[in-house]
Amino acid sequence: xxxxxxxxxxxxxxxxxxxxxxxxxxxxxxxxxxxxxxxxxxxxxxxxxxxxxxxxxxxxxxxxxxxxxxxxxxxxxxxxxxxxxxxxxxxxxxxxxxxxxxxxxxxxxxxxxxxxxxxxxxxxxxxxxxxxxxxxxxxxxxxxxxxxxxxxxxxxxxxxxxxxxxxxxxxxxxxxxxx
Amino acid sequence: xxxxxxxxxxxxxxxxxxxxxxxxxxxxxxxxxxxxxxxxxxxxxxxxxxxxxxxxxxxxxxxxxxxxxxxxxxxxxxxxxxxxxxxxxxxxxxxxxxxxxxxxxxxxxxxxxxxxxxxxxxxxxxxxxxxxxxxxxxxxxxxxxxxxxxxxxxxxxxxxxxxxxxxxxxxxxxxxxxx
Numbered sequence: 001x002x003x004x005x006x007x008x009x010x011x012x013x014x015x016x017x018x019x020x021x022x023x024x025x026x027x028x029x030x031x032x033x034x035x036x037x038x039x040x041x042x043x044x045x046x047x048x049x050x051x052x053x054x055x056x057x058x059x060x061x062x063x064x065x066x067x068x069x070x071x072x073x074x075x076x077x078x079x080x081x082x083x084x085x086x087x088x089x090x091x092x093x094x095x096x097x098x099x100x101x102x103x104x105x106x107x108x109x110x111x112x113x114x115x116x117x118x119x120x121x122x123x124x125x126x127x128x129x130x131x132x133x134x135x136x137x138x139x140x141x142x143x144x145x146x147x148x149x150x151x152x153x154x155x156x157x158x159x160x161x162x163x164x165x166x167x168x169x170x171x172x173x174x175x176x177x178x179x
Numbered sequence: 180x181x182x183x184x185x186x187x188x189x190x191x192x193x194x195x196x197x198x199x200x201x202x203x204x205x206x207x208x209x210x211x212x213x214x215x216x217x218x219x220x221x222x223x224x225x226x227x228x229x230x231x232x233x234x235x236x237x238x239x240x241x242x243x244x245x246x247x248x249x250x251x252x253x254x255x256x257x258x259x260x261x262x263x264x265x266x267x268x269x270x271x272x273x274x275x276x277x278x279x280x281x282x283x284x285x286x287x288x289x290x291x292x293x294x295x296x297x298x299x300x301x302x303x304x305x306x307x308x309x310x311x312x313x314x315x316x317x318x319x320x321x322x323x324x325x326x327x328x329x330x331x332x333x334x335x336x337x338x339x340x341x342x343x344x345x346x347x348x349x350x351x352x353x354x355x356x357x358x
Contacts, residue, residue, distance in 0.1 A: 041230060042218045051230060084354070088354075155348075158198055159197060160197055162193075162358060163357065167349055169349070171346070173342055173344070176263050176267060177266070179341060
């Protein structure tokens, strides 16, 4: 694994608004967990706010409510099998870092570990859990971001349903006034 | 334009969870509008709920609050220039359907028109606007969905920021237990 560099918080939206599959890491009582997530959206640019939906049937839901911290880790296609594996298993029964050969890396601002193999890692605090009861929706603030500077065109995964994924293709640029 | 077919509501998540750029259409007092949006997420499978962030600086924000209806229209790369054009202009000053050569098609369950050129169209009702004041976040229920059955591999657009877009690449399939 390449050493990560700090990534500006003002640019975090560029990592998430294309809709990649992400791995959400949490920790409680010395046990770390990983879940796979596709249901997330940017909510604001800076500080970067992210809305994410974590089913209350998932082990992560309770940890997130209790610890109010997680990391969003962005995998590329090379980690597709691990991403699906983390989605098919529960942290109640499986140590997923061990089961899927993922490397926990200490974060700087939160207790949950980062996934070393992912090309980008976002350390997050839960800033609003009021929509968790009704919609399983948590509002996260990204408090620190890291990126592997060697990955210029990360081939992210985008879930199409039932284990089918679109892999990021080429890029085009058009004159836009938007961030 | 090919005639659209009705698309099952239980499968709507397959159209949105990959994170495509979408065109949001609204109408008020006989005037239709279109805005480009990347900040959205699935919230639930069925009935399909979608969370979307519409800035309160956008013309669409007020229309959405007043009419509580919109359509989510999904363009492919052939419509990239129109999508960026709709993002660069305001419906306060421009009739975007006319300016960008988009065809308004009557919806079945809402007053806002659909964009004929888009390969999929989702008719939506606002079911919760309580997070609009704080987060510009609206919860939509998709009440009717349409698809162009001839488009097997739609090359959707995914915003990377500042007018750079990733175009949907190839697909892979892995054994998943998830919907």
